Amino acid sequence: MIPRPIAIVGSGSIGVAFAILFARSGRPVRLYDVDENALERGRADMGARLALLSDAGLVGEPTDAVLARVEWHTDPHVAAADAELVQECTPERVDLKRAVFVQFAAAAPEDALLASSSSAIAPSMLVDGLDDAVAARVVVGHPGNPPYLLPVIEVVPSPRTARSTVKAVAEIYRDAGLRPVVLRREIEGFVFNRLQGAVLREAYCLVRDGIVDADEVDEVVRSGLGRRWSIIGPFETSDLNVRGGIAAHAERMADSYARMGAERGQHDPWTPDLVARVASERRARLPLVEWEDRVRWRDARLMALTPLWDAAS
Numbered sequence: 077m078i079p080r081p082i083a084i085v086g087s088g089s090i091g092v093a094f095a096i097l098f099a100r101s102g103r104p105v106r107l108y109d110v111d112e113n114a115l116e117r118g119r120a121d122m123g124a125r126l127a128l129l130s131d132a133g134l135v136g137e138p139t140d141a142v143l144a145r146v147e148w149h150t151d152p153h154v155a156a157a158d159a160e161l162v163q164e165c166t167p168e169r170v171d172l173k174r175a176v177f178v179q180f181a182a183a184a185p186e187d188a189l190l191a192s193s194s195s196a197i198a199p200s201m202l203v204d205g206l207d208d209a210v211a212a213r214v215v216v217g218h219p220g221n222p223p224y225l226l227p228v229i230e231v232v233p234s235p236r237t238a239r240s241t242v243k244a245v246a247e248i249y250r251d252a253g254l255r256p257v258v259l260r261r262e263i264e265g266f267v268f269n270r271l272q273g274a275v276l277r278e279a280y281c282l283v284r285d286g287i288v289d290a291d292e293v294d295e296v297v298r299s300g301l302g303r304r305w306s307i308i309g310p311f312e313t314s315d316l317n318v319r320g321g322i323a324a325h326a327e328r329m330a331d332s333y334a335r336m337g338a339e340r341g342q343h344d345p346w347t348p349d350l351v352a353r354v355a356s357e358r359r360a361r362l363p364l365v366e367w368e369d370r371v372r373w374r375d376a377r378l379m380a381l382t383p384l385w386d387a388a389s
């Protein structure tokens with residue numbers, strides 16, 4: 077059975093990227109834009125990006141078959157007809173996005189799910205003033221850029237979002253090959269940009285204070301932190317860096333990291349309770365008896381990726 081279409085609102089950079097992701101996964105896609113020129117640009121952009129993906133062996137069929145699943149529209153009613161999900165990809169302005177939700181709540185079927193690609197706007201702001209019945213169907217679905225290469229997507233509910241909406245949207249994303257992370261509640265910047273922001277804030281301070289220049293910060297990430305983070309996150313990194321895992325790492329490093337935070341005016345020490353909570357999560361995923369094997373696995377992954385990184389630098 078052919079699945080119901082995904083309607084994408086806005087055929088800019090992220091709209092086209094979502095179109096590639098969903099169409100490549102077998103979904104019919106209808107792209108809508110107010111600007112006919114943007115649609116034309118989007119169509120050319122999609123062809124070019126798909127060709128590159130195909131050359132890299134990342135499209136499992138001829139690109140024409142993927143392109144054939146995508147329609148391009150300037151009529152919102154045609155674009156929204158029958159849609160299971162409306163993925164809003166318009167510029168980062170709350171008034172504009174809210175108006176799009178009003179427009180597509182009316183144009184799409186009554187059970188259509190409504191997701192915003194917003195990078196940082198809290199979903200409760202997006203649904204402010206909207207009917208409860210519409211607000212219940214709205215989440216933020218914040219992708220990495222581009223979502224067909226970075227599979228994480230943050231699903232962020234407002235307090236007015238129905239739980240069934242969160243579950244259904246996450247399922248649609250999972251079916252398209254994404255790995256949804258559902259936030260328990262909304263927070264400005266979500267998780268992706270808060271983590272990115274923490275690194276960027278410190279990077280700016282280091283440049284401001286003349287410790288290193290911008291490219292030297294990038295070198296530390298390119299040749300160090302980023303290589304590890306491409307296979308494991310910061311918690312698993314700490315867990316694998318010290319024999320004994322997170323608890324041992326915190327015992328060794330917590331005071332030093334607390335001083336670095338305080339120097340920047342941030343007072344969020346890793347309290348014993350907090351460390352115990354993270355340690356318990358890590359031990360559930362990786363019992364300490366398997367720790368050495370996992371360290372060897374990490375090193376094997378780094379070895380496999382080293383030729384790629386060396387070729388890129």
Ligand SMILES: NC(=O)c1ccc[n+]([C@@H]2O[C@H](COP(=O)([O-])OP(=O)(O)OC[C@H]3O[C@@H](n4cnc5c(N)ncnc54)[C@H](O)[C@@H]3O)[C@@H](O)[C@H]2O)c1
Nearest residue numbers: 086087088089090109110111114165166168193194195221
């Ligand atoms: N670019 C990124 O790296 C990135 C990453 C994640 C999330 N996002 C978010 O995705 C959203 C879109 O970003 P982008 O970079 O694709 O923007 P963009 O400027 O490339 O594209 C926006 C498109 O929306 C169209 N548009 C404007 N008003 C419209 C309306 N009322 N109805 C339909 N279409 C309309 C424009 O014509 C344009 O084609 C933003 O909220 C952004 O924060 C962007």
